[in-house]
Amino acid sequence: LDIPGWARLRQDITSHCDCIIQYGIANGRFPQRRELMKQQRPDMISTCFNPHDECFDYEPGREPVELYGLHNRPELEEYCRTTRELGVKIEAECFHYGGVWNAQRMVQKGLMKPPVWITFFLGWRGGSYTPPTPEAMLFNHHHLPPGFIYNTSVMDPIEQWKILTTAIILGGHVRVGMEDNPFLRPGDYAKSNAELVEKIVRISREVGREIATPAEARAIIWPEGKC
Template sequence: MEKLIITACLTGAEVTREQQPNLPLTPDEIAEAAYQCYLAGASMIHVHARDAEGNPTQDYAVYKEIKEKTAAKCNIIFQPSTGGATWHTPEQRMQPIELNPEMATLSMGTCNFADDVFMNTEANIRIFANRMNELGVKPELECFEKGMIDTAVRMAKKGIIKSPMHFDFVLGVPGAMGGELRDLLYMVESIPAGSTWTVAGVGRYQLPLNIAAIMLGGHARTGFEDNIYYKKGEIATSNAQLVERIARISKEMGREVATPDEARAILGLK
């Protein structure tokens, strides 16, 4: 089995400092959180930027600052979100692709996201994918439903998305697919042979789905974007605390944790 890639999703677009006092918001905070996660075993960060007021922004300059400040500390893989917040326009959302990061997320369809709608029309998916292809950015295909995998497979047949594909199953969002083990297994059994995958479980699904990924040969995303607790009723002290636990359990289960360069090899990053 390949070594485990742990992705730290440090900030997200929805969590607030009121909910999670240790949430990194500024480029300096995010870069420092990235570094702590790197030390704890993460080989990739999934990044959402925030503006000076702490609100979600897809601003190119802010992502650039985060990217550079992180790179100054360690060689962790920088993966910006192109999802942004549900109210961002496609044009806003696309900005961090222009940083030419090694990876960026590409959401593969539209679904309800609690009381909002996360919009990703076919046309926009194509536009995002084409631009990533032009720049050589490998997409992490975010799938909130099984039909989004089907869309990815269909687009791969047309060459819009390159193979081997890397998926991120985001499970447990109210309005999209649940986060039971059988849900994860169904997703895993639906992707083409040769693909790689990560799972992001929302809230109480984060820990069990991360552990299931260890067993199944997938990879794990943990961090405050998806879950702010260490355990029931206990707010996590840092993103790194969550990363550390997954790294420890993975080793306990006999699976080594990948360094950033090992993750690059597994994912075929340039």
């Protein structure tokens, strides 16, 4: 990991807007990510709560990248201890429901404190694949444990907007961006992340849900105040 590069990127973002900073690259190796957290103290960090087995089809027309990582429970326990010590909130990435089970296990052991913030990943190809269907979305929603809040990511240019709209109507949260799906509609490649955000904002407002401000988002994620 280019730790100085992350610092520059963070500074560029926070100098322009009030926001929650979440560090990604969940398949990065724990020792490097621990050092990154110690040096820069992001608000949140993504952590894959099931084995990472991904055929990362990140760009139309390019060869997919094969990504693998075990992320066993001892490693997850280390993530939980480190983030608790540093005051960083975990985003538990769940490519299938086993990730939710692992997060529940960490709560039961007293290593994670509700509300637990998770992201369901649908349509991300590989050995941890969950299909991007309304049925899969409803399964995740109806089996959400108490004290868990969910975000939704869909990597599918046809199904993404349908599934994200479903998640919004159900009361969940969503993410968009060029990594997940760069198309505004089939064949219409977005010029920027901003165009994708503008579309999901419009959809959410049209179904009756206003977008949270940074302060409101903090109150959702840290209802008792950020540590």
